[in-house]
Amino acid sequence: MITLKDYMEAIQYKVSEGSEYLWNCYGPNVRSMDCSNHDGSIIVSCVFDTEDQTVYEMQAWDEANGIEYRWIHPDYIEDVKAEAESRNVDFEQSFDDRKFTDLEVAEDILEKATAMVAGEEYDKRIMVTLTLGYDEEHLLMEMAHEADMSLNKFVEYILREEMAKHGIEV
Numbered sequence: 537m538i539t540l541k542d543y544m545e546a547i548q549y550k551v552s553e554g555s556e557y558l559w560n561c562y563g564p565n566v567r568s569m570d571c572s573n574h575d576g577s578i579i580v581s582c583v584f585d586t587e588d589q590t591v592y593e594m595q596a597w598d599e600a601n602g603i604e605y606r607w608i609h610p611d612y613i614e615d616v617k618a619e620a621e622s623r624n625v626d627f628e629q630s631f632d633d634r635k636f637t638d639l640e641v642a643e644d645i646l647e648k649a650t651a652m653v654a655g656e657e658y659d660k661r662i663m664v665t666l667t668l669g670y671d672e673e674h675l676l677m678e679m680a681h682e683a684d685m686s687l688n689k690f691v692e693y694i695l696r697e698e699m700a701k702h703g704i705e706v
């Protein structure tokens with residue numbers, strides 16, 4: 537999970553503003569903290585608990601590339617969705633009719649946010665967690681070897697092929 541220390545390091549300790557978090561899905565004692573560059577084209581925010589320091593949500597907006605990334609603590613996703621529905625808000629909606637790109641892997645948002653704040657290029661692909669049993673992992677390793685690819689590249693290849701079969705743009 538993400539800690540406040542992780543967030544602060546990602547934004548180079550450059551907090552530009554903060555406020556109370558006005559939704560109830562994370563409980564009481566919740567605040568939002570933001571970091572933005574001088575022209576507002578990069579904004580990285582964090583929603584956290586002031587009592588136990590739990591990070592509930594992190595967002596990173598990259599205006600230049602038209603991408604809004606969001607990571608939500610997995611234990612709270614359903615609560616956020618329920619509150620969005622009760623408020624008649626589209627859970628996927630970011631702003632200006634754009635949708636969030638939701639990230640499942642905490643390291644993914646931290647890497648992207650760190651690069652954005654530093655003004656560096658970053659990998660716009662999405663990290664996914666893949667849990668395999670021993671037999672499946674061994675079979676994939678053999679198949680990757682036969683294809684003369686690393687296991688990671690082979691799994692990426694398989695995922696891209698499957699996405700393309702289902703009409704998902706990659």
